[in-house]
Amino acid sequence: MANFGKIIIFTVVLILVSCKSESKQAIKTETVSFTKEGELTILSEESEAIKASFEIEIAESEYETQTGLMYRKSMKENRGMLFIQPTESLQYFYMKNTEIPLDIIYIDSGMKIVSFQKNAQPFNEDTLPSNIPARYVFEINAGLSDKLGLQVGDSISFTRD
Numbered sequence: 803m804a805n806f807g808k809i810i811i812f813t814v815v816l817i818l819v820s821c822k823s824e825s826k827q828a829i830k831t832e833t834v835s836f837t838k839e840g841e842l843t844i845l846s847e848e849s850e851a852i853k854a855s856f857e858i859e860i861a862e863s864e865y866e867t868q869t870g871l872m873y874r875k876s877m878k879e880n881r882g883m884l885f886i887q888p889t890e891s892l893q894y895f896y897m898k899n900t901e902i903p904l905d906i907i908y909i910d911s912g913m914k915i916v917s918f919q920k921n922a923q924p925f926n927e928d929t930l931p932s933n934i935p936a937r938y939v940f941e942i943n944a945g946l947s948d949k950l951g952l953q954v955g956d957s958i959s960f961t962r963d
Contacts, residue, residue, distance in 0.1 A: 834873045836881055840962040842940065847914075847955035854950045856942065858960065861885045870941065872899040877943055884960060885939040893932040893939055897922050903944035907952065908936035915956045920947055 839860045844853045861867045861883055871883050887893065890911045897904070906919040919930040921944045932939075940958065 833875060836877070838963060840884070840960055842882065842884055842958055842960040844915075844950070844952060845957045845959070847953065847957065853952060853956065854946075856880055856882045858940075859883045860962065870895075870900065871902065871904065873901065875901055877902055879943055879946065882940055882942040885941075887937050887939070890935045890937040892934075893936045895919070895922075895930045895939060896928060897924055897926045897930075900924055904941045905944050905947040906930055907940040907942070907947065908932035908934065909938035909940060909958055910935065911937040913938070913957050913959065915952065915954050915958070917954065918947055918952075921945065 836857075837859055838857045840858050842856045842858045844855075845851065846853050857880060859881075861870060862885075867885055867887075870885065871877065893908055895906055900922075901924050903924055904922045906922055907915055908917045908919075910916045916934040916936055917932050919932075922930055938958070946952075
């Protein structure tokens with residue numbers, strides 16, 4: 803009888819272990835696709851001329867802010883992600899699970915660019931601070947800030963779809 807109990811326990815454990823490994827195999831990673839939620843324009847500080855326009859995704863919730871552009875394989879040049887923080891304060895971003903190099907643009911509550919972290923490297927978990935209080939953070943493909951001539955003092959405006 804004792805052997806029969808051991809056989810039942812062994813069988814139950816075997817079933818549980820095989821169910822657990824089956825569920826791990828069923829997990830699939832999907833490519834996260836872009837969802838246009840608005841448009842953002844960057845204006846020159848000196849002339850108010852439009853320097854660039856982007857289609858944007860907007861990250862406001864805690865989950866959206868923590869996930870950001872993670873797990874994306876690429877991003878079109880005319881797209882970016884705007885993070886809207888609840889208050890203006892020092893901001894700290896990093897590139898955990900982010901597969902594409904980015905320029906990170908920090909913007910104050912007056913909608914003026916206050917600082918940059920350029921060419922942030924994929925998967926780098928070093929902190930990339932704003933160094934100056936910011937309320938908005940805008941991420942675009944690495945190199946675009948220089949290509950477009952963006953500068954501290956330029957302003958942004960955005961609309962939601």
